[in-house]
Amino acid sequence: MEYSPPLGAITFALNSIADLTADLEAGLHGATGSDMQASVLAEAGRFASGVLAPLNRQGDLVGARFEAGQVKLPNGWREAYSGWFRAGWNSVDLPEEWGGMGLPTRLAAACMEIWTSACMSFALCPVLTQGASDVLIDYASDAVKARYLPKLVSGEWTATMNLTEPQAGSDLGNLRCKAVPRGDGTYRISGQKIFITYGEHDLTDNIVHLVLARLPDSPKGTKGISLFIVPKVLSDESDGSSCVRNDLACIRIEEKLGIHASPTCAMSFGENGGAIGWLVGEENKGLACMFTMMNKARLYTGLQGVAIAERAYQQALAFAKIRRQGRVSGRAEMSPIIEHPDVRRNLMTMKALIAAGRAIAYSAAAAIDRANCASGLAREEARLLAGLLTPITKAFCSEIGVEVTSLGLQVHGGMGFIEETGAAQHYRDSRITPIYEGTNGIQAIDLVTRKLARSNGAAFLLDTFDDISRQAAAAREPLFANLGLLVGETVGHLRAATSYICSKAGAEEQLAVATPYVRLFGITAGAAYLTKSAAAAQRSLASGVEDPVLRDAIAVSRFFVENIAPATAGLLRSVLHGADSMKAGCLSDFLA
Numbered sequence: 001m002e003y004s005p006p007l008g009a010i011t012f013a014l015n016s017i018a019d020l021t022a023d024l025e026a027g028l029h030g031a032t033g034s035d036m037q038a039s040v041l042a043e044a045g046r047f048a049s050g051v052l053a054p055l056n057r058q059g060d061l062v063g064a065r066f067e068a069g070q071v072k073l074p075n076g077w078r079e080a081y082s083g084w085f086r087a088g089w090n091s092v093d094l095p096e097e098w099g100g101m102g103l104p105t106r107l108a109a110a111c112m113e114i115w116t117s118a119c120m121s122f123a124l125c126p127v128l129t130q131g132a133s134d135v136l137i138d139y140a141s142d143a144v145k146a147r148y149l150p151k152l153v154s155g156e157w158t159a160t161m162n163l164t165e166p167q168a169g170s171d172l173g174n175l176r177c178k179a180v181p182r183g184d185g186t187y188r189i190s191g192q193k194i195f196i197t198y199g200e201h202d203l204t205d206n207i208v209h210l211v212l213a214r215l216p217d218s219p220k221g222t223k224g225i226s227l228f229i230v231p232k233v234l235s236d237e238s239d240g241s242s243c244v245r246n247d248l249a250c251i252r253i254e255e256k257l258g259i260h261a262s263p264t265c266a267m268s269f270g271e272n273g274g275a276i277g278w279l280v281g282e283e284n285k286g287l288a289c290m291f292t293m294m295n296k297a298r299l300y301t302g303l304q305g306v307a308i309a310e311r312a313y314q315q316a317l318a319f320a321k322i323r324r325q326g327r328v329s330g331r332a333e334m335s336p337i338i339e340h341p342d343v344r345r346n347l348m349t350m351k352a353l354i355a356a357g358r359a360i361a362y363s364a365a366a367a368i369d370r371a372n373c374a375s376g377l378a379r380e381e382a383r384l385l386a387g388l389l390t391p392i393t394k395a396f397c398s399e400i401g402v403e404v405t406s407l408g409l410q411v412h413g414g415m416g417f418i419e420e421t422g423a424a425q426h427y428r429d430s431r432i433t434p435i436y437e438g439t440n441g442i443q444a445i446d447l448v449t450r451k452l453a454r455s456n457g458a459a460f461l462l463d464t465f466d467d468i469s470r471q472a473a474a475a476r477e478p479l480f481a482n483l484g485l486l487v488g489e490t491v492g493h494l495r496a497a498t499s500y501i502c503s504k505a506g507a508e509e510q511l512a513v514a515t516p517y518v519r520l521f522g523i524t525a526g527a528a529y530l531t532k533s534a535a536a537a538q539r540s541l542a543s544g545v546e547d548p549v550l551r552d553a554i555a556v557s558r559f560f561v562e563n564i565a566p567a568t569a570g571l572l573r574s575v576l577h578g579a580d581s582m583k584a585g586c587l588s589d590f591l592a
């Protein structure tokens with residue numbers, strides 16, 4: 001199945017919702033102008049459809065293989081990776097100082113969406129390399145930066161995130177990997193990590209691991225975790241060339257439900273005396289440093305939901321146009337199933353959830369841009385907004401990824417369940433996204449316990465959503481006035497739920513209903529952002545611009561607000577009353 005990047009919808013979302021052109025023209029990104037958007041996205045799209053999309057099916061069927069301690073990716077992957085990093089794609093939003101393009105994170109996110117739609121297993125690798133580069137830029141010593149950043153920013157080397165251990169998954173305070181100072185400024189790292197994405201592979205000559213470990217006598221829990229950079233191949237101090245193998249190895253890769261070509265590795269460090277590593281950031285502050293990487297990875301995990309959903313939508317749409325069953329009234333011959341209202345509903349639901357997910361993810365990326373580049377109050381507000389939108393993007397967008405890929409199977413009927421069709425791969429690939437990078441349950445807890453508290457109950461964001469609904473309600477066209485009223489109701493549900501959640505700070509009730517609260521927040525944000533984009537589309541149409549993307553933006557917003565957003569009334573009930581109906585021990589099954 002081919003993939004065609006939806007450049008029109010992406011560009012429109014970047015500008016009508018995430019205000020990219022407006023920010024560029026206001027000078028937020030220095031001298032970077034807005035005219036490069038179209039060419040960057042078009043080139044990223046060409047690489048996605050021409051090089052990456054053809055790898056996707058083979059990646060699923062052949063997958064990563066573990067042979068004699070080496071991890072091998074399917075034929076064609078090494079060449080594709082080489083072409084990708086040589087084209088400079090690893091560094092879209094990484095700083096020019098280190099060889100990056102220095103473009104906005106919004107644009108990098110849009111490119112990553114496109115590459116992930118084309119081949120998610122491939123795109124996972126650069127997400128980690130880029131996140132690790134961000135961490136090193138913020139926290140590494142000058143010597144470590146000089147040695148590793150140029151090759152990580154370019155993508156000549158890749159990087160990993162080594163957090164998880166068998167007894168330390170969501171609860172990283174439990175991790176046991178050790179780091180012992182050698183007395184020369186380096187450390188000996190030992191222990192086991194599991195589930196490490198691209199922990200080993202044959203795409204590059206070196207792999208740089210960012211490893212969380214404990215120093216001797218460090219405090220218990222998360223306050224005693226430090227961060228180390230531990231390369232697979234140590235550089236020769238004298239000339240910087242790669243030569244000595246570090247004391248670490250991949251001992252196994254996992255058999256998985258999906259993303260078969262993304263190697264998920266069990267890593268062993270220090271079997272022969274200790275892998276050599278360098279401290280990044282301060283001792284015992286490793287988790288805080290790692291959050292730089294985890295926040296980017298959370299944004300991109302949410303985007304993976306949107307990206308796979310888009311791929312599934314394109315496939316379902318194409319199938320619905322050629323599969324004939326039944327007759328719609330007035331037709332003499334069998335109808336393509338796309339003519340049946342129920343199939344259209346499934347396709348519209350897919351398209352509307354994708355648009356809402358994209359709107360939220362790009363808004364989060366815009367907040368990250370402003371948090372990095374704005375000044376004063378705007379910067380502080382952007383930092384809070386990025387903090388709020390990150391768990392919502394991760395949880396809501398990954399969830400809709402699974403829903404949309406499931407609807408994609410439904411549109412295919414029985415053929416969706418048959419592997420040969422390829423629709424099932426999207427469903428299997430998407431299923432990991434609500435689990436890794438902090439499960440969605442953990443995201444929900446982060447939102448209700450930390451992010452709401454820090455942002456005064458998300459007050460400024462609720463006000464923004466209300467402004468959007470009021471402006472739409474004031475419109476002369478009945479369609480927009482109605483959208484405004486409905487979005488206003490939805491925001492009212494979110495306000496009531498937020499007051500309740502904030503009133504239960506520290507109580508079990510708050511944790512019990514965090515998941516329906518994230519969903520309510522995600523749907524409300526989707527409704528508000530899509531209404532904003534519909535209003536922008538309407539303005540363009542009124543000024544004489546004719547583009548199907550504009551009419552689609554209005555249709556999708558209307559469908560979302562009228563068909564998906566009403567769920568917030570029920571979600572509010574779940575938030576207000578859900579905790580009572582699930583008090584600990586209410587099921588006999590739960591008793592020991």
Ligand SMILES: Cc1cc2nc3c(=O)[nH]c(=O)nc-3n(C[C@H](O)[C@H](O)[C@H](O)COP(=O)(O)OP(=O)(O)OC[C@H]3O[C@@H](n4cnc5c(N)ncnc54)[C@H](O)[C@@H]3O)c2cc1C
Pocket residue numbers: 161162163164168169170171194195196197198256264432435436437438439440441442445
């Ligand atoms: C394919 C794949 C790739 C991965 N890549 C990486 C990687 O590159 N680097 C890395 O370090 N890790 C990686 N991981 C690990 C991943 O991040 C963890 O699996 C995830 O964080 C969950 O941890 P866990 O599996 O131990 O589940 P657990 O923590 O055991 O959770 C089990 C269930 O309990 C819930 N739960 C746990 N604690 C709480 C709590 N306090 N409150 C409420 N609910 C709770 C969870 O939400 C979940 O539903 C990967 C995992 C997979 C499967």
